[in-house]
Amino acid sequence: MLEDKILIFKLSRGNSGALCRIYEKYRHYMLKIATALLYDASAGEDVVHDVFMRLAQSAESLKIRSSLKSYLRTCVVNGVRNKVRSNEVRSYVELSKVGDIASHERSGDHYCIIKETSLEIANALRQVPFEQREVIVLHLHGDMKFREIAQLQAVTTKTIQSRYRYGLDKLRSILDSEVK
Amino acid sequence: MRPKDNIEQKVNRFDVDINDQKAKVFIESLLKVHSKNNKLKSDNNRFDNWRFIMKNGKIKFAAVILMMLSVMTYNYFRTGSIDGATIAWADTKIAMQQQQWLHMTSDIENINGEQWMNYKNQLYYVKLLTGKTWMTDIVNQTKIEYDAKTNTLTKQIFELGGEINMSSPIKMLLSMHDYFSQAGESTYLNEVIDGHDVQVEQFDLSGDFGIAKRKIIKMYIASDSKLLIKISLEDFDDKGLLIKSGKAILKYPNHGPKDIYGLGVPQDAKTVDLTIPNSN
Numbered sequence: 001m002l003e004d005k006i007l008i009f010k011l012s013r014g015n016s017g018a019l020c021r022i023y024e025k026y027r028h029y030m031l032k033i034a035t036a037l038l039y040d041a042s043a044g045e046d047v048v049h050d051v052f053m054r055l056a057q058s059a060e061s062l063k064i065r066s067s068l069k070s071y072l073r074t075c076v077v078n079g080v081r082n083k084v085r086s087n088e089v090r091s092y093v094e095l096s097k098v099g100d101i102a103s104h105e106r107s108g109d110h111y112c113i114i115k116e117t118s119l120e121i122a123n124a125l126r127q128v129p130f131e132q133r134e135v136i137v138l139h140l141h142g143d144m145k146f147r148e149i150a151q152l153q154a155v156t157t158k159t160i161q162s163r164y165r166y167g168l169d170k171l172r173s174i175l176d177s178e179v180k
Numbered sequence: 181m182r183p184k185d186n187i188e189q190k191v192n193r194f195d196v197d198i199n200d201q202k203a204k205v206f207i208e209s210l211l212k213v214h215s216k217n218n219k220l221k222s223d224n225n226r227f228d229n230w231r232f233i234m235k236n237g238k239i240k241f242a243a244v245i246l247m248m249l250s251v252m253t254y255n256y257f258r259t260g261s262i263d264g265a266t267i268a269w270a271d272t273k274i275a276m277q278q279q280q281w282l283h284m285t286s287d288i289e290n291i292n293g294e295q296w297m298n299y300k301n302q303l304y305y306v307k308l309l310t311g312k313t314w315m316t317d318i319v320n321q322t323k324i325e326y327d328a329k330t331n332t333l334t335k336q337i338f339e340l341g342g343e344i345n346m347s348s349p350i351k352m353l354l355s356m357h358d359y360f361s362q363a364g365e366s367t368y369l370n371e372v373i374d375g376h377d378v379q380v381e382q383f384d385l386s387g388d389f390g391i392a393k394r395k396i397i398k399m400y401i402a403s404d405s406k407l408l409i410k411i412s413l414e415d416f417d418d419k420g421l422l423i424k425s426g427k428a429i430l431k432y433p434n435h436g437p438k439d440i441y442g443l444g445v446p447q448d449a450k451t452v453d454l455t456i457p458n459s460n
Contacts, residue, residue: 016211023207028198035196044196049206056214111202118194125191140191172187 004068011059019059023052026069029141030076031112036137037080039126041112047079048112073142077134077152084130124174132167135160275406279432288413288426296436305436307443315440322455326445333440336454370403373410377403393418407432 010018027048035044051072055062064071114122125133131153138144138152146164150157282297293308304316314325324335369380378400385395392415400410408430415424437443 016214019210019214020207023210027203028196031196031198032194036191036194041196052206052210053213056210057217059214059217111199111206113197113199115195115197118196121190121194125194136191140188141194168187171191175187175190 008062008064008068011055012062014060019052019056022055022068022072026072027052029069030072032141033073033137034076034080035112035114036122036125036141037077037130037133038083039114039122041114043083044080045112047076047083050079051075070148073138073144074152077138120175121171124171127174128167128170132163132170135163136167136171139164279407281433281436283431283433283436284428285431286426286428288428298436305440305443313440313443313445315437315443324440326440326443326449331446331449333445333449333451334454335451371400373400378409379403391415391417392423394420 007018007022011022030048030051031041031044034047035041038044038047054075066074125136128136134153135146135149138149139146144152146157146160150160153160280298280300282295284295284297286292286295292310293306293312295307296305297303298305302317306315307313311328312325313328314323316323321337322335323337324333326333367382367384369382371378371380379402381399381401383395383397385397386393394416396412396414396416398410398412399408400412401407402409410427410429412427413425414422417423441447
């Protein structure tokens with residue numbers, strides 16, 4: 001996209017307006033991915049803010065070979081993986097306690113919160129193994145093809161398709177059991 | 181058992197809310213960090229867009245004209261000020277604001293054909309000689325494209341971004357003019373076209389524009405109506421030989437196409453509406 005190429009160019013020339021525009025344009029997209037992967041709006045917010053802070057710090061030396069969108073998405077995924085590795089994320093939450101967490105997050109006047117209507121699916125996603133969850137979220141929210149996710153996870157496209165299928169099956173069974 | 185798509189839809193509906201006040205605070209701290217690390221002169225930023233466009237070999241020749249029109253049209257929609265531009269530009273903007281339609285015929289590369297812009301309803305119609313036909317509704321952010329091979333109209337969401345919305349169209353207009361003025365000599369000529377007096381602003385740009393080393397861009401403004409009526413471009417190589425040229429003729433009719441069928445699309449064309457979420 002021409003606008004993104006110009007934004008990258010301007011950012012590398014030190015233009016703060018370009019940084020603001022990138023933030024405005026992609027923050028929601030990035031927060032959705034990070035929060036869906038972590039089931040924690042605060043953790044998702046940390047990841048996204050880190051990405052933008054690094055972008056601000058390294059703007060001059062920035063060399064983006066892919067598109068801006070995929071660059072930012074990869075940064076978010078890497079940030080999420082680091083958080084998961086360091087166990088900084090909230091563990092599985094029983095559905096009965098989801099409301100408590102939601103109201104706690106809302107009461108704190110947070111930067112980002114999971115929409116009330118999304119809490120059930122967010123909690124179900126949390127119970128899906130991370131590799132499968134990553135495929136589901138990146139495919140459905142990150143607009144990524146299975147081939148691209150395969151490159152990211154360093155496995156074959158068939159493996160990604162299986163992870164996607166198993167992940168959806170797991171989600172379905174979690175949601176079904178919660179309904180019962 | 182629920183169908184697979186149902187679960188995909190549920191995941192798709194996952195969303196977050198962002199607190200705008202908190203976002204503002206974050207932007208402020210982001211900008212502080214950025215300014216600390218920013219050692220480059222900001223003075224140059226004003227000209228960056230156009231320097232980039234003119235120097236980027238991948239960007240088509242036709243893009244220059246599209247950009248000019250986009251800027252002028254978008255500027256009209258936003259009704260901003262163009263303080264600092266030449267008097268001719270200011271008059272031209274006022275004159276263009278009074279028009280209902282813009283019709284453009286061009287013989288330039290991939291915009292070879294006709295285009296109409298409906299200022300009042302913010303509709304943009306294109307019919308190229310290649311057969312490519314589409315219309316864009318800027319208010320509703322939708323685009324309808326006709327595929328003659330399959331006799332199908334496809335309606336989809338059009339993101340108001342890309343080449344039209346680049347942070348500030350008004351700044352872009354100014355920067356375009358400033359860049360042309362800085363990058364090369366700007367001269368004013370008087371010509372007569374079809375018996376009408378025309379003021380021509382000519383930019384003679386030298387530099388590395390891919391194969392081209394020199395560009396001459398002319399903007400023709402009718403002396404009486406103050407309307408932009410023609411844009412022409414010429415590219416020259418390092419030996420001074422003309423390697424590419426093209427022009428766009430602009431008119432301001434009272435009427436234009438009522439809808440995409442007004443561009444010659446058959447009434448029996450199938451319609452595929454991708455703006456409606458898949459309900460399967």
